[in-house]
Amino acid sequence: MDTTSTGVDSEVGRLRTVLLHRPGPELARLTPRNNDALLFDGIPWVGRAQEEHDVFAQVLRDHGVEVLYLRDLLVRTLEIDAARSWCIDAVLTDPRLGDALRDALRSHLDGLHPEDLAYTLIAGLAHEEFGAGRGLGFALMNRNDFVIDPLPNLLFTRDSSVWVGSRVAVCSLAMPARRRETSVMAAIYDHHPRFAGVESIYSSRLETLEGGDVLLLAPGVVAVGTGERTTPAGVERLARNVVGRGLAHTVLAVPVAQDRATMHLDTVCTMVDTDAVVMYPNVADELRAFALRMVDGELVVRAPAPFVEVAAEAMGIDELRIIDTGLDPVTAEREQWDDGNNTLAIAPRLAVAYERNVETNVRLEAAGIEVLRIPGSELGTGRGGPRCMSCPIVRESLHKVAPGHG
Incomplete structure (x- = not known):
């Protein structure tokens, strides 16, 4: 994959194109009566949420990133009869x-x-x-x-689709309030001229799998969390699809706690450099991984081992560095809840993070990571940070790494 092609092979390669959704009237539909069902922990101030999102988008543009807005893509897509019919039928199946x-x-x-x-x-x-x-x-x-029903969680474009190499996985979302998001994304990828010829490697009709659980640790190495939103069967299906197509040599299945605070793998761990992650310290010692690899045409699951060890081996590096969020348990827990771990890398050692996670940001900078701080008091009411709010479509490719042994 060259630097101009569509696709993503890592979490930290220079970001060139990203898909965002600027929040709009769907957020104004949230009330104390329905916000739980629609998966928000509060009632956001819509105007301020839009201002915060505009700051986020501008920070990306200022660093050379092309920003695509989901709504603009959808309008163009709906000019095509087959796409209109697909989206309308998805509504009418209720x-x-x-x-x-x-x-x-x-x-x-x-x-x-x-x-x-x-x-x-x-x-x-x-x-x-x-x-x-x-x-x-x-x-x-x-x-x-x-x-x-409105789609307020469309803000979190990471969950409904994820790119692995030059292919896109349209995900299968677990929560009823979010399932129709995937019909919108499938229509865009199937019919918008920007994505002509792109092959899909997953669909909303398969086992539940959410993009927030999918981390591209290095070219050829994909970590997938399994917990509240992504099932083990979903991890296995994705592993077969990406390894079978040569898009990865190793998939790491990473069990995460099945609760609201750790709904996805990227709520406890994201990459900020080619060999470094920011991680919630309460899980750093407990997080384990099962390595899945193809041997003689069969997907083989290795016994679990500590995540950081299995990841480093698969990535072909000596050690995966950990930058933890907070020195004391209270600070760590507060900043994890406020998406302190949910950073978006624009390039190696350059990441976007919420400004409110003061301690985490200080620790990132002490470790040599430049932090681009953005406001997120209103955006965070849906439990998502900069990574959750972005779906990278083009990153510059990192040099290939050799598969880990075993």
């Missing part, structure tokens, strides 16, 4: 609707301009906004109930 409401909704969506259809697919449609609604299900809805 079993709550009933035939009468489903027919009325199809007629409404079919008549929308691509701009308006994109708005509705992302922001949702409330009962009180849909004058053409009919059927028993519609009659029994509260006026503020959603005929089409």
